[in-house]
Amino acid sequence: MYVSHLSLHDFRSYPNVEVPLEAGVTAFVGRNGQGKTNLVEAIDYLSRLQSHRVATDAPLVRAGAEQAVVRAAVVRDGRTATLEVEINAGRANKARINKSPLPRTRDLVGLVRTVVFSPEDLTLVKGDPSDRRRFLDDLMILRAPRLAGVRSDYDRVLKQRNSLLKTAGLARGSAREGALATLAVWDDHLAGIGAEILSQRLSLVEALKPYVGKAYETVARGASRDDAEITYKPVVEPVEATASVDDLRQAILAELARRQKDELDRGISLVGPHRDDLLLHISAGAERLPVKGYASHGESWSFALALRLAAYDLLRADGDDPILILDDVFAELDSQRRVQLAELVAGAEQVLVTAAVPEDVPAALAGARYHVKAGEVTRGE
Numbered sequence: 001m002y003v004s005h006l007s008l009h010d011f012r013s014y015p016n017v018e019v020p021l022e023a024g025v026t027a028f029v030g031r032n033g034q035g036k037t038n039l040v041e042a043i044d045y046l047s048r049l050q051s052h053r054v055a056t057d058a059p060l061v062r063a064g065a066e067q068a069v070v071r072a073a074v075v076r077d078g079r080t081a082t083l084e085v086e087i088n089a090g091r092a093n094k095a096r097i098n099k100s101p102l103p104r105t106r107d108l109v110g111l112v113r114t115v116v117f118s119p120e121d122l123t124l125v126k127g128d129p130s131d132r133r134r135f136l137d138d139l140m141i142l143r144a145p146r147l148a149g150v151r152s153d154y155d156r157v158l159k160q161r162n163s164l165l166k167t168a169g170l171a172r173g174s175a176r177e178g179a180l181a182t183l184a185v186w187d188d189h190l191a192g193i194g195a196e197i198l199s200q201r202l203s204l205v206e207a208l209k210p211y212v213g214k215a216y217e218t219v220a221r222g223a224s225r226d227d228a229e230i231t232y233k234p235v236v237e238p239v240e241a242t243a244s245v246d247d248l249r250q251a252i253l254a255e256l257a258r259r260q261k262d263e264l265d266r267g268i269s270l271v272g273p274h275r276d277d278l279l280l281h282i283s284a285g286a287e288r289l290p291v292k293g294y295a296s297h298g299e300s301w302s303f304a305l306a307l308r309l310a311a312y313d314l315l316r317a318d319g320d321d322p323i324l325i326l327d328d329v330f331a332e333l334d335s336q337r338r339v340q341l342a343e344l345v346a347g348a349e350q351v352l353v354t355a356a357v358p359e360d361v362p363a364a365l366a367g368a369r370y371h372v373k374a375g376e377v378t379r380g381e
């Protein structure tokens with residue numbers, strides 16, 4: 001799949017911009033702060049309805065405007081569809097396909113599939129478990145968009161359960177008994193939806209494993225440790241990757257019962273997939289080390305790249321070539337990793353690269369070039 005035309009209206013720094021695109025590699029080159037990332041961020045937003053840079057939509061709407069519009073013509077198997085999202089400051093967003101409104105905006109998710117490499121990726125390795133959970137959930141939703149609904153149901157249940165825990169923790173006597181009875185209902189909700197998310201994440205990690213190992217070996221070619229491994233670490237244990245959703249639900253319920261006092265004391269939910277982590281290890285021979293805290297800067301970068309490449313390979317194995325976005329990433333890498341990454345992605349159906357200077361775009365990624373300066377996007381040589 002590839003985007004053949006991008007139109008932005010009041011998105012980030014752009015009042016209006018029209019950018020014709022093509023399959024293959026396109027590089028956006030320009031000095032800092034000129035609007036290169038804003039262009040690729042818009043395409044990524046169409047894919048996931050989330051930005052890789054900010055958690056909320058407000059910064060995406062041009063300062064002073066009420067609404068941003070991102071529209072893209074997307075070509076898949078020779079057929080073109082126009083996807084559009086209207087981002088409204090303080091109101092619900094709207095989505096359209098070929099000008100027809102979609103009943104739910106989130107039905108747009110996954111129709112364009114993107115994999116973004118960016119300097120922020122280092123947080124996949126060095127950041128909190130929430131960064132790694134987000135990585136898994138985003139990928140899971142791109143592969144099965146209906147899970148966007150499951151995840152938002154989970155977030156809603158979690159919020160309500162947390163507020164109930166706070167009330168119940170403070171209540172005494174019959175008020176406490178009443179609150180605990182209501183809590184049992186929310187335990188069931190949390191365990192039911194949580195088990196579905198847990199099951200999906202476990203099978204996603206199983207599917208990703210071989211790709212991560214292979215990608216790391218390639219990116220870290222010549223390094224002393226070239227074996228990379230990912231392991232899903234749930235708060236409920238022991239959990240087999242092959243456990244049924246019902247087994248997982250029972251495991252969550254049992255752990256909720258065991259930790260109830262703790263939860264009431266602290267007023268937050270301590271059990272469920274929102275507390276899980278994805279463990280990352282590198283090894284050489286029998287020596288196996290956690291990446292966080294042990295890996296060098298270069299090894300951490302290699303692992304982050306391997307996770308993104310694995311996501312790309314997995315989506316590709318599903319039968320659809322996602323759009324690769326390499327946002328300002330080459331300036332972060334040493335020359336060997338630059339060349340390796342460029343060679344690995346050069347064959348993708350569409351690769352969009354942003355770089356501050358032309359020399360940052362590796363030779364293997366020759367293709368169309370745009371200059372971006374003060375919001376003007378012009379085709380160059």
Ligand SMILES: Nc1ncnc2c1ncn2[C@@H]1O[C@H](COP(=O)(O)OP(=O)(O)OP(=O)(O)O)[C@@H](O)[C@H]1O
Pocket residue numbers: 011012013014030031032033034035036037038039058059060061062063328354355356372
């Ligand atoms: N909501 C907004 N309204 C107006 N301008 C915005 C908005 N959000 C971001 N900008 C502006 O957009 C510009 C940043 O654009 P962008 O992040 O695409 O830069 P870039 O060319 O990728 O730069 P770098 O190479 O530094 O990453 C900044 O000048 C910023 O002030």
